[in-house]
Amino acid sequence: MFLSRLASLLLLASLCTCAPAPPPQPVDVPKLSELPLIPLPATISDGDEVSYYETYSGEMTPSSDATIGDAQRYLSERMPSLILPLQYTTSDRFAEGAYRIDFADGQIEIQAGEREGMLNAVKTLEQVLHFSGADAGAVYIAGGTIDDQPRFPYRGYMLDVARHFFPADTVKQVIDRIAAYKINHLHLHLSDDQGWRIEIKGYPRLTEVGAATEVDGTPGGFYTQEEYRDLVEYAMHKGITVIPEIDMPGHTNAALAAYPILNVEGAEVEPYIGTKVGFSTFDVDQDSVYTFIDDVVEQLAALTPGPYFHLGGDESNATDHEDYVRFVNEVQQIVRSHGKSPIGWDEVATSELAEGTIVQLWAHSEYALRAKEAGNPVLMSPATRTYLDMQYDTASRIGLHWAAYIPLDSAYLWDPATQAEGITDGDILGIEAPLWSETVRTLEDIDYLTFPRLLALAEVGWTPQERREWEDFRRRLRAQVGWLETQGVGVYESRVLE
Numbered sequence: 001m002f003l004s005r006l007a008s009l010l011l012l013a014s015l016c017t018c019a020p021a022p023p024p025q026p027v028d029v030p031k032l033s034e035l036p037l038i039p040l041p042a043t044i045s046d047g048d049e050v051s052y053y054e055t056y057s058g059e060m061t062p063s064s065d066a067t068i069g070d071a072q073r074y075l076s077e078r079m080p081s082l083i084l085p086l087q088y089t090t091s092d093r094f095a096e097g098a099y100r101i102d103f104a105d106g107q108i109e110i111q112a113g114e115r116e117g118m119l120n121a122v123k124t125l126e127q128v129l130h131f132s133g134a135d136a137g138a139v140y141i142a143g144g145t146i147d148d149q150p151r152f153p154y155r156g157y158m159l160d161v162a163r164h165f166f167p168a169d170t171v172k173q174v175i176d177r178i179a180a181y182k183i184n185h186l187h188l189h190l191s192d193d194q195g196w197r198i199e200i201k202g203y204p205r206l207t208e209v210g211a212a213t214e215v216d217g218t219p220g221g222f223y224t225q226e227e228y229r230d231l232v233e234y235a236m237h238k239g240i241t242v243i244p245e246i247d248m249p250g251h252t253n254a255a256l257a258a259y260p261i262l263n264v265e266g267a268e269v270e271p272y273i274g275t276k277v278g279f280s281t282f283d284v285d286q287d288s289v290y291t292f293i294d295d296v297v298e299q300l301a302a303l304t305p306g307p308y309f310h311l312g313g314d315e316s317n318a319t320d321h322e323d324y325v326r327f328v329n330e331v332q333q334i335v336r337s338h339g340k341s342p343i344g345w346d347e348v349a350t351s352e353l354a355e356g357t358i359v360q361l362w363a364h365s366e367y368a369l370r371a372k373e374a375g376n377p378v379l380m381s382p383a384t385r386t387y388l389d390m391q392y393d394t395a396s397r398i399g400l401h402w403a404a405y406i407p408l409d410s411a412y413l414w415d416p417a418t419q420a421e422g423i424t425d426g427d428i429l430g431i432e433a434p435l436w437s438e439t440v441r442t443l444e445d446i447d448y449l450t451f452p453r454l455l456a457l458a459e460v461g462w463t464p465q466e467r468r469e470w471e472d473f474r475r476r477l478r479a480q481v482g483w484l485e486t487q488g489v490g491v492y493e494s495r496v497l498e
């Protein structure tokens, strides 16, 4: 069934009888297939003609229709001085996230099945308009059709706000940057040894004590529940689902410093500002620990409309293995009881995985294989390819290199379906690029490690493997990097761009 409607974006067109004649058509209007789009769409068919589109500036009120309202709002916020008539059509023949854009006869028609597809379409359209020169006003765009859909439903970015805290405004700027490349999940690492970053009602010391510190002893910080809710909503309007992570039973020193009762033998500990891992653990034998976790998960689940809750589970070197298994089994049930699907770092596959628990592969392929054998989905974050906190090369001013140096080509030239022994396309929910923040203190630092590598990873998660080609990606990336720079996004000057 087709539901067609003309989005009446402007009244101006009919009011104004004084429209100037179109400027002469440039000789070199790029074909759709020549535009430097990232991630590269699944299919682009060039048409024969070129159309002229007159653009307007002014206010645009987004439709109240939930399917297209966010897409309209996205475009008008990103290109505030640019309004042009678009036709949005909803059709149920599109897969999740898929869309089609037709450019013909001076008309742009966008089709998708749902909200996410419409948002993906306008993100592509923004790039088409920009690289066709629309920022200057009127625009000539080559005819043709873009027919696109994501390779994987989940394309994620993780920000560690625990090692260094980033205020909500910074996170919003990160959301703006990653949304443009069709990243649709933002995983917030909300707790670690060095800091607890979210207000939990009834546990004031989590933020009074647990949030006061960060790596190197600079003051930390936390999100109030109101700020967190606002972030989640901000992200949602841009097509991004937020996933909260409370890391446990290890990586919990900040919580233990706030509430020693959670610690083995109730031992008091000092806040931690170093960067070691693997020394803290909840006391897995205590009922009060599970009551605490239940309260935390309940509150975060209520604040988070997305389907996932990340329970951490990595590097619990201070927890006996049997205890670890018992703990992870129990916490999966707590998460499920609050209506969320658990996600855990790959070590959680050594427990009894509940139905639907997602295993995030970061270091141990054999654990991902266990997940597969248990019928559970795998989220691919191999540290050697996707860890944005890894340095590009020995000249990088910040970052770590325990897993690898990850120059741009290394972030691009891999296939999630052949990366880990025994894990193929059908086992994979998607990919995620984590930015751990031991060495990351500012938005400038975030940009430096994230860009341009995130564009490579965004394409790995979106574009069919057989469409991806390094030299062609480099060509498109050069143009994208120029655009990022004009937007004030600092980009690492990777040698492969020269």
Ligand code: TNX
Binding pocket: 277, 314, 315, 345, 362, 387, 389, 400, 436, 437, 438
């Ligand atoms: C390993 S990756 C960690 C983090 C560190 C990161 C630094 C993972 C699940 N755990 O605690 O921040 O390395 O690269």
